[in-house]
Amino acid sequence: MSPESLPTGLAVRLASRTGALTTVTSGLAPTHLQANLIVLPSRYASDFRLLCARNPVPCPLLAESSAPGSFSTLTTHLLSSTGTPVAVASDIDLRRDAPAYRVYRDGKLVSATEPKDVIPEWTEDHVGFLIGCSYSFETALTRAGLPPRHITLSRNVAMYRTTVPLCAAGIFAGGTYVVSMRPYRPSEIETVRAVTRPFVQTHGEPIAWGWEGAKQLGIKDISKPEWGDVVLGEDGETVFTEQDEEFVPVFWGCGVTPQNAVMMAGLEGTVMGHAPGYMIVLDVREEDVFGAK
Amino acid sequence: MSPESLPTGLAVRLASRTGALTTVTSGLAPTHLQANLIVLPSRYASDFRLLCARNPVPCPLLAESSAPGSFSTLTTHLLSSTGTPVAVASDIDLRRDAPAYRVYRDGKLVSATEPKDVIPEWTEDHVGFLIGCSYSFETALTRAGLPPRHITLSRNVAMYRTTVPLCAAGIFAGGTYVVSMRPYRPSEIETVRAVTRPFVQTHGEPIAWGWEGAKQLGIKDISKPEWGDVVLGEDGETVFTEQDEEFVPVFWGCGVTPQNAVMMAGLEGTVMGHAPGYMIVLDVREEDVFGAK
Numbered sequence: 001m002s003p004e005s006l007p008t009g010l011a012v013r014l015a016s017r018t019g020a021l022t023t024v025t026s027g028l029a030p031t032h033l034q035a036n037l038i039v040l041p042s043r044y045a046s047d048f049r050l051l052c053a054r055n056p057v058p059c060p061l062l063a064e065s066s067a068p069g070s071f072s073t074l075t076t077h078l079l080s081s082t083g084t085p086v087a088v089a090s091d092i093d094l095r096r097d098a099p100a101y102r103v104y105r106d107g108k109l110v111s112a113t114e115p116k117d118v119i120p121e122w123t124e125d126h127v128g129f130l131i132g133c134s135y136s137f138e139t140a141l142t143r144a145g146l147p148p149r150h151i152t153l154s155r156n157v158a159m160y161r162t163t164v165p166l167c168a169a170g171i172f173a174g175g176t177y178v179v180s181m182r183p184y185r186p187s188e189i190e191t192v193r194a195v196t197r198p199f200v201q202t203h204g205e206p207i208a209w210g211w212e213g214a215k216q217l218g219i220k221d222i223s224k225p226e227w228g229d230v231v232l233g234e235d236g237e238t239v240f241t242e243q244d245e246e247f248v249p250v251f252w253g254c255g256v257t258p259q260n261a262v263m264m265a266g267l268e269g270t271v272m273g274h275a276p277g278y279m280i281v282l283d284v285r286e287e288d289v290f291g292a293k
Numbered sequence: 294m295s296p297e298s299l300p301t302g303l304a305v306r307l308a309s310r311t312g313a314l315t316t317v318t319s320g321l322a323p324t325h326l327q328a329n330l331i332v333l334p335s336r337y338a339s340d341f342r343l344l345c346a347r348n349p350v351p352c353p354l355l356a357e358s359s360a361p362g363s364f365s366t367l368t369t370h371l372l373s374s375t376g377t378p379v380a381v382a383s384d385i386d387l388r389r390d391a392p393a394y395r396v397y398r399d400g401k402l403v404s405a406t407e408p409k410d411v412i413p414e415w416t417e418d419h420v421g422f423l424i425g426c427s428y429s430f431e432t433a434l435t436r437a438g439l440p441p442r443h444i445t446l447s448r449n450v451a452m453y454r455t456t457v458p459l460c461a462a463g464i465f466a467g468g469t470y471v472v473s474m475r476p477y478r479p480s481e482i483e484t485v486r487a488v489t490r491p492f493v494q495t496h497g498e499p500i501a502w503g504w505e506g507a508k509q510l511g512i513k514d515i516s517k518p519e520w521g522d523v524v525l526g527e528d529g530e531t532v533f534t535e536q537d538e539e540f541v542p543v544f545w546g547c548g549v550t551p552q553n554a555v556m557m558a559g560l561e562g563t564v565m566g567h568a569p570g571y572m573i574v575l576d577v578r579e580e581d582v583f584g585a586k
Contacts, residue, residue, distance in 0.1 A: 053493065054350050057460040164457060165509055167350040167500045167546065170490065197463065200346065207460045216458055253460065 012281040013097040021099045024277035031286050034279040035130040036255040039272040042068040045127040047170030054167040058257035060132035060201050063088045069124035071095045089283040094128040095119050100275035114275040132202035144195045148182040153236050158225035163218025175261035180254040183247040198290050209250040305574040306390040314392045317570035324579050327572040328423035329548040332565040335361040338420040340463030347460040351550035353425035353494045356381045362417035364388045382576040387421040388412050393568035400559050407568040425495035437488045441475040451518035456511025468554035473547040476540040491583050502543040
């Protein structure tokens with residue numbers, strides 16, 4: 001389906017809900033926030049909420065089920081630019097509104113195929129969580145004349161496991177930050193920081209940059225991301241490495257962090273999430289949340 | 294002055310304000326929250342606020358000047374156990390209510406003596422910030438039969454610089470976590486975590502533990518803290534080292550972190566803070582903030 005035929009978050013959700021939408025959501029419903037989904041048994045909900053509160057940069061919690069079992073009524077944690085709570089979406093079904101899902105049982109992926117809904121898996125005991133996503137600040141970077149290279153080259157962003165510990169929260173102990181990386185010139189970094197700084201509920205400004213930053217994060221080989229695509233040089237052909245004379249890596253907290261922490265925690269029971277790239281698109285628009293103060 | 298003669302936060306603040314109190318505040322006004330103070334030129338205030346928002350575990354922001362220059366009217370960020378804002382103190386003067394202060398000019402400590410007030414330094418452009426302190430959870434640990442060793446031995450807690458990067462925020466880039474350490478038996482750690490977990494606005498549960506945790510934080514020699522006193526063995530005579538067969542180190546985010554980040558940022562102008570150990574004691578009581586939900 002073309003981006004033009006899905007101009008709003010609701011249009012994308014309805015197309016997902018009816019099964020019409022089968023692609024990733026990148027580029028759909030421009031200016032509408034997109035969210036990562038994690039669904040947990042209720043006994044893990046308070047620890048997960050605490051994990052997000054203690055690690056808001058990689059784990060920005062936007063909203064959650066208003067009660068265990070609820071898939072269409074959400075409690076929002078999203079604040080407007082003036083500090084008042086903003087409902088993320090009015091007609092939503094967490095079981096069907098991502099175009100594709102993943103299901104884990106006792107910490108293991110259930111099947112290689114990605115179901116179009118999780119209606120059979122969802123129980124009265126499940127709590128859904130929506131986590132902010134970096135698409136918002138990527139639009140802002142593009143508008144500022146600093147488009148991320150993976151967008152220019154139509155690839156997925158590169159993501160890396162780091163050695164930076166998350167602040168432990170109950171059962172979620174021992175996790176580390178996952179970061180996304182976009183290469184920029186050293187002279188561009190202060191502008192890149194300033195452009196992404198206001199997006200406090202979708203990772204905000206970078207957490208580290210430069211080759212020294214990569215080292216501090218414990219990233220040994222920039223050419224080997226754990227998720228997403230290998231980053232190419234500006235020519236779109238060679239691989240981006242430390243030998244690059246013009247660009248350095250810039251790292252942001254990444255929404256894969258909470259998923260990774262959940263997978264590492266060895267939870268019992270059924271856990272669900274959206275399939276990577278197949279996000280839940282919200283009604284809220286960027287200007288509602290990241291407008292001038 | 295005896296703890297009995299200063300039973301409330303206001304009593305401690307008035308004794309500081311009049312110059313009668315000249316000791317550290319540890320043990321005074323039991324169950325009242327104590328706070329770290331940082332005072333910055335207003336042009337750094339929004340970056341500092343962002344630093345706290347992005348790093349809430351080591352930098353829990355409790356309250357700040359309601360406007361530049363204000364030392365007696367505060368905007369609170371402290372929430373009650375039911376989620377409503379709680380005023381931290383009704384009769385307060387940030388310039389005089391700590392028993393002793395430190396003053397820095399262009400990043401350098403102004404003098405070796407610690408003034409009893411900062412009235413001559415405070416300008417219409419200064420913004421004061423109050424940061425949570427670990428005294429609250431230490432009382433809770435003691436009540437749970439797990440008194441921190443430095444309390445039992447009447448010493449200062451040991452604090453260490455780590456290699457864990459803070460999430461950058463504007464001018465505050467390149468900082469790292471500072472942690473406090475208290476030794477416990479491995480069998481006690483889950484209880485220690487559970488007891489300190491509710492104290493979300495004063496560092497909460499530990500961020501790492503065990504010798505593996507020390508390594509992950511980049512702490513090479515546990516016998517050499519950067520601040521506070523060397524930790525002794527349970528006998529109170531030997532020094533606590535990795536050779537200890539019964540106890541392991543447990544690490545919490547520490548309120549020295551924001552001070553350290555401020556010192557590292559190379560700020561221009563006059564910066565002030567309380568002298569270490571000489572805190573500002575608040576009206577709010579632990580049960581107002583950390584009560585049952």
